[in-house]
Amino acid sequence: MINMMSLTILFFFISSLLWFIALSLGLKTDKSREKVSPFECGFDPFKKSRVPFSLRFFLVTVIFLVFDVEVALLFPLGLLKITSDVLFVGLSGLVLILVLSLGLIHEWNQGGLNWIY
Secondary structure (H helix, E strand, C coil): CHHHHHHHHHHHHHHHHHHHHHHHHHCCCCCCHHCCCCCCCCCCCCCCCCCCCHHHHHHHHHHHHHHHHHHHHCHCCCCCCCCHHHHHHHHHHHHHHHHHHHHHHHHHCCCCCCCCC
């Protein structure tokens, strides 16, 4: 019968072996400037960090998130059509599409979709 001491020694041996294998396989070999620098979404991280950043990027992101959430609300309506009242599901979908269309028209009139002024 295997006693508790031999199981403990086996556990530490296997743990040490796995630790050594992970350490030896995880070594970085290429120490070039591009590999060790952080990735900053296409911007050079070695320049001055307080450069003016266009707010148009943030505006497009917020517009995308709003429209993306509204479109994600439309997906379950196809499954609800099977189990719920067809009139209720149809009116819910119509209201969501109306809100989405009015938001698109508003952003278009405000110039939020024009990338170049």
